[in-house]
Amino acid sequence: MPATPAWPPKSVPRLFVKEELGEGHTLTLDGNAAHYLGKVMRVGVEDTVILCDDITGEWAARVDExxxxxxxxxxxxxxxxREEVPDLWLCPALLKKDRFDxxxxxxxxxGAARIQPVLTRRCVxxxxxxDRxxxxxxxAAEQCARTALPxxxxxxxxxxxxxDWPSDRTLFFADEEGGDPAERAFAAGSSAAAILIGPEGGFEDAERASIRALPQACAISLGPRILRxxxxxxxxxxxxxxxxxxxxRDPGNTQG
Structure with a gap:
């Protein structure tokens, strides 16, 4: 017997919406969302669209008009x-626009749960x-099928x-001067964690000293090469x- 095709198929358009969803709920999309569905994806009446609200999860919706x-x-x-993402924050120093994008x-x-951009002395x-x-x-969340926005x-x-750093959260910071190998440090850390990444010129000595003085901080190494x-x-x-x-925990996920 032929395999039953997956439903909804991967080609179905997928969008996040601002309002909370529920079965039987009707909504009207306009602006960029309507342009994407109508002009780019060319949906028609009775077609299926996948909607996420970042509150209740992922829903199938029928196109009525x-x-x-x-x-x-x-x-x-x-x-x-709505999925439960790991309790990991990313704290990246601001970079040039295309690189920070x-x-x-x-x-x-x-799968970062939170993104906290950081301003350091060497930020360009x-x-x-x-908004952008x-x-x-x-x-990105729509493309990778996340149901929870960071x-x-x-x-x-x-x-x-x-x-203001919370007392119960480990702050791993990538230190170009060296630290524990990242894999080993992560395995020994707490489940509530954050990763601090410096700017293009690295941390200044005074900044590095301030980070290391934080009891929750742990310097890590990302290998022998200098990384952007x-x-x-x-x-x-x-x-x-x-x-x-x-x-x-999700070995069957082959989304790419």
Missing amino acids: VEKRRVRLTVTGRLRP LVLEKATEL ADKLNM ARAITIE RLDEPQKLDALLR GETAAIAALSVWMAGAGDWA
């Missing part, structure tokens, strides 16, 4: 509850367009981050997810 600037849908059933995208795909950027940054994380906060100066900020963030997240995160 497609107009030039709006699409009306009815929610038909829940597919998955990559950090936002890949941190979302890799000092501002972040939050949130759009990048939403698009929390994204306004950039914070390093000294303020350290001053975006590479270090992606590498550290990957190692953490493989050893202490949720990769091992």
Whole structure:
């Protein structure tokens, strides 16, 4: 017998919406969402769309009406509850725009629960367009089938981050001057963790001293080579997810 095809198929459009969803709920999408569904994906009446609300999870919805600037849908059933992502924060120093865009995208795909941008003395950027940054994380979550968006906060100066750091959360920081091998340090750390990545020029000596003075801080090494900020963030997240995160709990996930 031929295998029963997966439903909904992977080609079904997938969108996050702001309102809470429930079975039988009707909603109208306009703006970019309507353009994407109607003009890019060319959905028609009775087609299926997958919606996520970052509250209750992932839902199937039926297209009831497609107009030039709006699409009306009815929610038909829940597919998955909102996922529980590992309690990992990424605290990356701001980088040049295109490189930080990559950090936002890949941190979302890799499963970070929170992204807290950091301002250090050697940062080449000092501002972040939050609307644009949130759009990048939403698009990445849609692409990788996350049902929970990462929390994204306004950039914070390093000294303020350290001053208010929670007592029960380990702060791993990638130190170009060396530290414990990342894999070993992550395995020995607490389940509530964060990874701090420095800017393109690295941390200044005074900044490094302040970080090391924090009782919850743990210096880590990401190998023998000097990594760009975006590479270090992606590498550290990957190692953490493989050893202490949720990769091992979901061996059947082959999304790429």
